[in-house]
Amino acid sequence: MLKPLLPRLLNHLLAQNSWAAPLLQPFGGKHARLILPPFSATITVLEDGGLALAGETASADATITVPPSVALRLLAGDEAAGAAASVTGDTEFASALAKVLQGISWEYEEDLSRMVGDAPAHEIARFGRAAVNEARRKTLSVAGMFAEYWQEEQPLIAKKRHVEQFVRDVDTLREDAERLQKRIEKLKTRLQADH
Structure with missing residues (x-):
């Protein structure tokens, strides 16, 4: 269910971030395998810098694997976590794609305003930002707790x-x-x- 939506979502985000497509254009026709266990998908870079879901038999020029723990750190705003992702194959292509995927931002307030109007969209976005900030704070707090536990009580780190x-x-x-x-x-x- 997620796979068919992935290219539409990514292309929507690319349209909102006009700087991104020109970075991908030089890699038109290349395939990248994105792995975020348990999900994975192979995408193709189109000639215009857009993205499409590649066929099942497409051979990946680059593979980007993001372990779940790294994904949580990225969601929590840890920009250094991107370095922990595993990249194989065409590293120049993978680096450009990773830069785009890490740098794109979603103008969700604009999207919401089309559905519910400007004022409600602004309030929903404000509430959403507060919730995300609180979740980020709690995630970092829990991660810190686990790190301390694994360093002090059960030395794994x-x-x-x-x-x-x-x-x-x-x-x-x-x-x-x-x-x-x-x-x-x-x-x-x-x-x-x-x-």
Whole structure:
């Protein structure tokens, strides 16, 4: 049910974000597989920079996989979360598509005003923004709670300071090993010179 709506939704958003289609035009005819478990779809970039659902047999030039946890971070407004998405295939194409998908915004108030009028649309949008901000705040709070639990109570995630200390220890060990190797070489050279 979601697949047939995806191209219409994306093209509607592209129309509202006029900067996006020119970024995709150079990739006309290419296919991208978007995977957000449990959903996935293959889309085609049209010559005008629009998007269409690709056929079942279309081979993807690029694949973008967004784990559910990353999707939640993106919805919460964490712009750095996009780097956690997995990209394979034509990285230039995937980067352009990801930039467009991350940067497009929905002018929902404009869409609502066509259905219910300007004043009700404004009030609904204001309520929606407040609800989204509260949901984002709670999501970040819950994510922080889980991170703290997994760091303190059930250590599954390393603390930043522990990772930094580990990296420093590894660097020190590597430097010590290099110094030891040089000493061994000097000793070998002395022993060979004495014989």
